[in-house]
Amino acid sequence: MSAHQPCNPFAGQDFNWLLETQAQANARKPLLIWEPFDRPAETYSYAQFDHAVGRVAAALEALGVRSGDRVLIHLENCPEFLLTWAACGELGAIAVNTNTRSSAEEMHYFVTHSDCRVAISQPSLIASLARVRDKLRWLACTAHNAGEPAELPSGVVPYAELLAPEPAAQRRRVAADPLRPMYVQYTSGTTSRPKGVVLTHGNALWAARVNAYHQDLRSDDIHLAVMPLFHTNALGYSFLTSLWVGGTLVLQPRFSASRFWDVAVRNRCTWHSAVPFFMRALLAQPKPERHYFRLWGTAMCDPALAQPFGIKTIGWWGMTETISHPIIGLTGLPNTEMSIGRAASTYQICVVDDDGQPVEVGASGHLRVLGLRGVSLFKEYLDDPAATAASFDAQGWFLSGDRVTLLEDGSIKFADRDKDMLKVGGENVAASEIERVLLGVPGVVEVAVVAQRHAMLDEVPYAFVAVASEIDADRHDEFIERLFAQCRSQLADFKVPAGIRIVDDFPRVTLEKIAKAELRKQLAAEAAIR
Missing domain, CATH: 3.30.300.30 (ANL, C-terminal domain)
Structure with a gap:
């Protein structure tokens, strides 16, 4: 007897279905508020953002990008990142997001490993692509560095040209398939080279829907994002969640302690995803008399660093491979301080010893996660079936490589990393x-x-x-x-x-x-x- 095949919760849908649906429902509402450091903010309504995505998709197609092609996005935070990423989804192409702090040698590995033939970048990062220019059919470049105007390098396609074509009246070019690969994010592993995590349209929709649920995000929330979009946190926890609920994303080029409160208060931001470094830096800044934050998210519940701000802070645990948080703090009820939260209702997790047996309360063990591949878990590692197979046990549980401790009240604390x-x-x-x-x-x-x-x-x-x-x-x-x-x-x-x-x-x-x-x-x- 064959095993039952679970229904895909996003059957007949993909990311661009979500964008189109929300653009129709919230046409004039701000989706993206871009806050560069050197010039006034720019606002994209849902309808404007969707229309711009259609323009970029039309331009990419005219330049030869087809379904299944891999497109390098090597950009700091900016609207062009999100427009290109969404346009790749519309064409059935695969966006390859890379860390902007990567060296030229690392970029050579990313481009050759992913077999990208097209790249989108910015003037300050062109030098890191010097070794791979001959591998690219063409390279497009913004006229700015995360908002700061810069001289456009010679021999590249100005990104402005990608915004020139009018999209076709009927824009869908590929059938909606939630298991179609949409993007790749490279993540450090135990091997000497990072692995490319292949994520699908279904993964993007899971990130949008489940992260919004975990974070209690609402349509009136305004999410401040300062982490890089080439990571799961800003892309999945901030942008996709905002799109799912019909909220607004305020995007900065990167974290700036001196600019943080001005942007947050002026835009009435209510949600923020942080790391301890941000909190330490903000402690040295004057705190405004009033702010609008109702929740922050970070690596642990109610850390001491967050307490001076008087903002409820939930903890969470997740990885690029898990899309969302298999462990999450409660937004409306008390959490155990310094825990990473409790087992999420949207995943199954287990904590086992070296022999694969469940650990007792108070003990630490290996964290494993059970989900649906291509939906709540990543699809595979790019062109690496051996690494993919090695990441799951015989029962299909994903081996996280992290160790956690089970507390008596059901909360969970991070213990250590199995991986080096x-x-x-x-x-x-x-x-x-x-x-x-x-x-x-x-x-x-x-x-x-x-x-x-x-x-x-x-x-x-x-x-x-x-x-x-x-x-x-x-x-x-x-x-x-x-x-x-x-x-x-x-x-x-x-x-x-x-x-x-x-x-x-x-x-x-x-x-x-x-x-x-x-x-x-x-x-x-x-x-x-x-």
Whole structure:
């Protein structure tokens, strides 16, 4: 007897159905308020945004973009990011969103791995695409850097030309299919290279609908987004939720502590997704006499950092692969402080020991998530069936790579990461990415990268390096500078180690593996005596 096939909750729908539906229902209402740093705000109504998406889709099609093509979006926060992303969905193309802080070497990997032939970028980021220009059929470029006017590079298509064509009266060009891939977001993993997480139209609709439910978002909410759109947080938790409920998104190029309250108060923002770094920075700013926030969301419920603002703050846990939050705090009822929330009603989760058995209350274990592939969980890793298969157990549970602790009241606390990962100011960084770059320097024998605590960023990478005997001790300073230079040339700035230390040997555990926990303890002890 064959297994039952669950019905897709978004059968017959896709992202562009949602956009069209809301544009008809809320034509004149603001969907997007763009707040650049150097000029007045721009407002796109639902109807204006939808019309602009049609223009960009018509231009992309005229330039040869077809269903299934992969389009690189390498942009800081700006309206063009969202317009291009939505236009790709209309054509059945796949948007590939990449971190704007990536190095030229990293961008070469992203473009070659995803097989992008078309790219949309901005003047300040063109240099990072120099190594892949010959792989692209064409490159379009905005005339600004996240709102700041800039000289358009030669040899590129001005983005303004993508807004020129009038969309056809009948715009749908592909049949609505919720399992059609819509976008790819690269995420750090335990391997030396990031994996491309393939997300569908159904994933986008799940993010819109379920995140809105989790966040108690309403049509009168005005969501302030300052995190980068190339991450799940701003795209899924902020933009898509606002679209689902008919709300408004206020978008800034990036976080700015000195501009935060002015924009938030002037636009009467009611919702904000934050990271601890933002809160620490805002504590140094004058707090307005009045604001309109009713809820914030962050990594934990009611953290001490948020309490001076007097804003209820819910915790959550999610990943790019999980689309939304399998663990979420309650918006209208009390939460356990510093927990990440409770098991969401929209997923199934389990916490198991090393043998796959459920852990008892008070114990920590491996977090696994059960959902529907292509809807509540990602579809696959791009062109990597082996990595996809390895991410699920025999019963189909997704292996998160995180450890959590079950509390007596049913709440859950984050415990640790199974994966060798760092969290640098909200950015996930795989230690192996940095180790790969350092091992590429002649004379390096062995490397261990660990997290060092940081007052503002929570963690920063720190590298311990063993070198060949021919590297004289009196040349170590010079060699360390060479290692830093290699990292700066091949890694995004937030992945460059805060420090590099040459060691004679490493502490070891079973099978001669480096005992990274001992290295972390060493750094902590050194910091304590400073």
